[in-house]
Amino acid sequence: MNRKKFIAQSAVFAASSLSWGAFAKSFSSQAVRVGAIGINGMGWANLQAILKDKRVTCTALCDVDENVLNKRVEELKAKGISVKTYNNHEDLLLDENVDAVIIGTPDHWHCLQMVEAVEAGKHVYVEKPIGNSIRECEIMVDAATTSKKVVQVGQWQRSxxxxxxxxxxxxxxxxxxxxxxxxxxxxxxxxxxxxxxxxxxxxxxxxxxxxxxxxxxxxxxxxxxxxxxxxxxxxxxxxxxxxxxxxxxxxxxxxxxxxxxxxxxxxxxxxxxxxxxxxxxxxxxxxxxxxxxxxxxxxxxxxxxxxxxxxxxxxxxxxxxxxxxxxxxxxxxxxxxxxxxxxxxVDNGLEKHMVNFVDAITQNNPSILNAPAQAGAHIxxxxxxxxxxxxxxxxxxxxxxxxxxxxxxxxxxxxxxxxxxxxxxxx
Structure with a gap:
């Protein structure tokens, strides 16, 4: 799928979604549904950490390595979690059963995937470093600001x-x-x-x-x-x-x-x-x-x-x-x-960072993030x-x-x- 087509489909999805206010209220009665993109290393560690929050469930996984993908599916099954699987992150971003995504891919993918995710109406937890160049970092800050979505960067020590x-x-x-x-x-x-x-x-x-x-x-x-x-x-x-x-x-x-x-x-x-x-x-x-x-x-x-x-x-x-x-x-x-x-x-910084991320989603309040896109981009x-x-x-x-x-x-x-x-x- 080319970028133009993806943005067009994302716009249709966003237009048919709940308003921000109703979207936030909906989380009072249902779990935040998370999809993970890139699940071999820190992407998997991030997913395990966020799943310790009882307000969260995992609904989708994406990886370009089927060997890794199949392994993670089985590990989730052992915990009683069933997920959809994708090879293409753009397909996952069109999944209406995903509210937020974790991006754990190599650095050179972060910018494209984070920008496309907020365009698709998803909240984002993106691994550090947020971007692989100075210009990418600036673009990602603009995307987070424009979309008003919750974008947390993996600077978990801030929590x-x-x-x-x-x-x-x-x-x-x-x-x-x-x-x-x-x-x-x-x-x-x-x-x-x-x-x-x-x-x-x-x-x-x-x-x-x-x-x-x-x-x-x-x-x-x-x-x-x-x-x-x-x-x-x-x-x-x-x-x-x-x-x-x-x-x-x-x-x-x-x-x-x-x-x-x-x-x-x-x-x-x-x-x-x-x-x-x-x-x-x-x-x-x-x-x-x-x-x-x-x-x-x-x-x-x-x-x-x-x-x-x-x-x-x-x-x-x-x-x-x-x-x-x-x-x-x-x-x-x-x-x-x-x-x-x-x-x-005395505490687990990564797990607390994920709680902060989920708090910001459920409260519809990006301002409470400990590591927003601006902070991640700056460092x-x-x-x-x-x-x-x-x-x-x-x-x-x-x-x-x-x-x-x-x-x-x-x-x-x-x-x-x-x-x-x-x-x-x-x-």
Whole structure:
């Protein structure tokens, strides 16, 4: 189905649907019906989390890999849940028994699927990063705003209590002047991928649909399922995989938005001859008016700063607050302040994030979302800035008013290239 036909059919469906007010009231007596698109990794984790909310039921699954699809159908059957199955996400979006969708596909599909979902009258939970380019992020914000649909981004730490408590402590001023913020991800359990020969497309896989708007290439297992994130066609490496989580909290803690400049250096230092395109080792520095935020990552090393494989540290004149998914603590600078022992995580952030998503749907109130499209786009754009600085090898200056680089040569990276008859959505 081409995009024009899909939009036309979506419009017919939307016109025949309940009004927003009646739509919201209907949820008082029936479950929120969820369909999941892309169910191999986080898409499946997201679905399992949302199904713990008694207000939710699953009615449809979509995946281009029949092997994955059949496996998930059986797992749901074991829980007493029967669903329709689809190979094409556009068919699922026309299903009148779906109120909201979870998008867990590779990053290069997020923009098209999220825009088409809200056009079809669906609410959306979209995995992070929200988009795979700066322009896609902007388009997705416009689509969410125009549609007035509930669009939650998978920045689930925004729903977790100890993250909120840590940021409140940063905002208290007790750390003194914070001059440096560090954010990082050291992925010790993962080794760089080695080159593999192209293969025949596995049985049951609709590879052309998997590629979608990405450049057509022969099938290679290194570019499929989990490993797609190491190739620019589909994702942005650890910077957009983990960076959007940790850098998000760096910005929240410092209460800032756009940097003055960004520079980055790194490369394939662990495996120069490996198959990946994105750097296995990277340092990026974001310049703000009176402090810096530094991002660093490494694949194949677990020993990150402060003995943590991931986290964010607010380094102040009086002390340093170190925060990650396990909890937060304060390390004093001499006797300038008291230490704070480790405050451990006490809740499940992903499950709470899903409750927040369902609350917004049932109350017909996108304003209560913890990670709306605007927030997801903002941090995804910041991560893209770091990647683009690495790819250009330049110190880049960001024009926040016009959302362009002052370095003209870097502007070619603002938008993703769409192929195979797909075009970037217009809202």
């Amino acid at each position: 977790q209590q100890h993250f909120k408590d840590a940021i409140a402590f940063v905002h208290s001023g007790k750390l003194g002047k914070v001059r440096q913020v560090k954010a990082w991800s050291y992925v010790g359990w993962k080794t760089p991928i080695l080159k593999k020969a192209d293969e025949a497309v596995p049985a049951g896989v609709d590879y052309e649909k998997w590629l979608g708007p990405a450049k057509k290439r022969p099938f290679n297992p290194n570019r499929f399922h989990f490993e797609f994130r190491w190739f620019w066609d589909y994702a942005g490496g650890l910077m957009t995989d983990w960076g959007v989580h940790m850098l998000d909290y760096a910005l929240l803690g410092m209460q800032v938005s756009d940097p003055v400049s960004v520079m980055a250096a790194g490369g394939k230092f662990a495996a120069p001859d490996g198959a990946s395109e994105t750097p296995d080792t990277l340092t990026a520095v974001y310049e703000f008016d009176d402090f810096n935020i530094q991002w660093e990552h490494a694949i194949g090393i677990a020993g990150g700063p402060y003995g943590r494989d991931h986290g964010v540290a607010f380094i102040g004149n009086n002390g340093t607050l170190v925060l990650n998914r396990g909890g937060w603590e304060v390390i004093p600078e001499g006797d300038r302040m008291q230490s704070v022992s480790l405050q451990k995580s 995804a754009i910041l991560a893209q800035l770091g990647n683009i600085a690495y790819r250009t090898g330049q110190k880049l200056y960001w024009d926040k008013d016009n959302h362009r680089f002052k370095n003209r040569s870097a502007n070619k990276y603002l938008s993703a290239s769409y192929h195979n008859g797909y075009t970037i959505p217009k809202v």
